[in-house]
Amino acid sequence: MQSAARIDPTPNYEAIKTKQNAAWASGNYAKIGATLQIVGEHLAERMDLPPDATVLDVAAGNGNATLAFARRWCQVTSTDYVDALLEQGCRRAAAEGADVVFQAADAEALPFADDTYDAVVSTFGVMFTPNQKQAASELVRVCRSGGKIGLANWTASGFIGQLFVTLALHVPPPVGVSSPARWGQPEWIEEVFGPTARAVATTPRDFIFRYRSPQHFVDFFRTFYGPVHKAFLALDEAGRRALEADLLATIERFDTAADGSMRVPAEYVEVVVSKR
Numbered sequence: 323m324q325s326a327a328r329i330d331p332t333p334n335y336e337a338i339k340t341k342q343n344a345a346w347a348s349g350n351y352a353k354i355g356a357t358l359q360i361v362g363e364h365l366a367e368r369m370d371l372p373p374d375a376t377v378l379d380v381a382a383g384n385g386n387a388t389l390a391f392a393r394r395w396c397q398v399t400s401t402d403y404v405d406a407l408l409e410q411g412c413r414r415a416a417a418e419g420a421d422v423v424f425q426a427a428d429a430e431a432l433p434f435a436d437d438t439y440d441a442v443v444s445t446f447g448v449m450f451t452p453n454q455k456q457a458a459s460e461l462v463r464v465c466r467s468g469g470k471i472g473l474a475n476w477t478a479s480g481f482i483g484q485l486f487v488t489l490a491l492h493v494p495p496p497v498g499v500s501s502p503a504r505w506g507q508p509e510w511i512e513e514v515f516g517p518t519a520r521a522v523a524t525t526p527r528d529f530i531f532r533y534r535s536p537q538h539f540v541d542f543f544r545t546f547y548g549p550v551h552k553a554f555l556a557l558d559e560a561g562r563r564a565l566e567a568d569l570l571a572t573i574e575r576f577d578t579a580a581d582g583s584m585r586v587p588a589e590y591v592e593v594v595v596s597k598r
Contacts, residue, residue, distance in 0.1 A: 333498035335430070338452040341496075343404055349551040352384040352410040354543070361445050361474050361529055361590070362390035368525075369472045369594060371396055375440040378464060380457075381429045381447025385411030385422075387472075391443070392420040399439075401427035402447070430456045437466040445474040446590070449505035452496070458514040465597050471515065473593040474527075477506035480589030481531065481576045486549070488572045492565045493553045506591045521596040528587040536573040536584045540566055 365387060371377065373395035379388045384407050388400040392415065400415075400422050402408050408424050415422040427433055429448045442465045451457035461471050476482040483503040495501075504510045508524040515522055533539040543550040544566075554562050579585040 333452060333496060335453045338496050338499060339403070339428070339430075342450065342452070345548040345552045346404045347406050348548045349546040351404075351407060351546065351548055353546040355384040355386055355407075355410075357531075358446065358529065359386050359390070361527075362386035362388075364527065365443060365445060365472050365474055365592060366390040366394055368592060369441060369443070369470055371441055371470070376438070377441045377443060378432075378434065378439040380427070380432065380442060380444040380461065381450070382411055382444070383407050383447055385414050387443050387445045387474075388422055389414060389418065389420060391441075392418075392422050396441075397421075399423045399425060401425050401429075401432070403428050430460060432460045432464050434464045436463050438464050439469060440466060441470045441472060443472040446476060448473070449475045449502045452499045454500055454504060455514060462515065462518050462597065467597060469597050471593070471595040471597065473505065473511075473591075473595075475505035475511075475591050475593065476503060477526075477589045477591055478503035480506070480528075481572075481586050482588050482590075484572055484575070485569070488568050489549060489553050489565075491568065492561060493556050506589075508591065511591070511593055511595075515593075515595045518598055519595050520598045523594045525592045527590055527592050529590060531584065531586040531588055533584040535582055536570050536577065539573060539584050539586075540569050543569075 375396045377391045377396045377398045379398060379400045382388050382400040382402050385400055388398050388411055392398045400411050412424045429451050430453050442461045448457050465471055511524055512522055544554050557565060573586060576586045577584055
């Protein structure tokens with residue numbers, strides 16, 4: 323007699339998000355996020371919104387896209403589910419005198435009405451939600467007809483995608499949750515956004531990680547980048563040494579510097595969806 327096929331239970335998304343929240347709140351993501359500012363600027367230029375357009379930044383982190391759109395006179399609402407990151411974004415906006423609304427929000431259950439915003443954006447944020455299709459549907463729901471959805475998402479084959487593969491070899495991700503790098507696949511973007519879109523444009527780009535050395539990068543991310551910080555904490559001393567060695571090997575595969583420093587191009591996909 324054949325045994326019945328094993329059916330994986332539906333992931334406990336709330337429990338996963340609680341752990342993710344703790345991970346992103348650990349370390350100090352602002353130290354990493356500030357280095358990625360140019361990605362928000364590129365996205366704002368690509369979307370080419372008029373002044374006073376209403377923009378919702380989802381999973382905004384410390385506010386890179388928020389500030390980029392605010393600098394172009396858009397009316398920005400900046401959201402995240404990690405209070406510490408919202409506070410950091412608020413301080414950055416205050417330092418620039420930018421008039422931004424900050425609000426705690428879960429990307430999978432946005433507390434806004436349908437068809438509210440001219441544009442909904444996220445840079446390396448919403449891609450980390452565990453319930454990915456639900457998060458995508460929320461972006462579509464709160465964007466008005468004729469509006470735009472703009473994203474920047476790491477790819478699976480690029481440096482950050484491979485960094486997460488390396489982490490998963492040492493600290494396995496939650497069972498049943500898909501890789502965040504799905505958001506870097508144009509085919510998946512077309513699948514989830516295409517049915518409600520007038521047009522979907524995906525453009526490959528590189529962000530260059532520049533550090534004093536590969537070891538400097540590992541030490542910096544181990545201290546400040548929540549997922550890496552938590553991975554090291556979860557391991558014993560031998561496990562930490564092994565993870566460090568594998569991270570350095572991953573860097574070596576991508577590093578183009580010839581002077582002992584680190585220069586690593588990290589591929590991401592810039593997405594602009596025009597909603598019907």
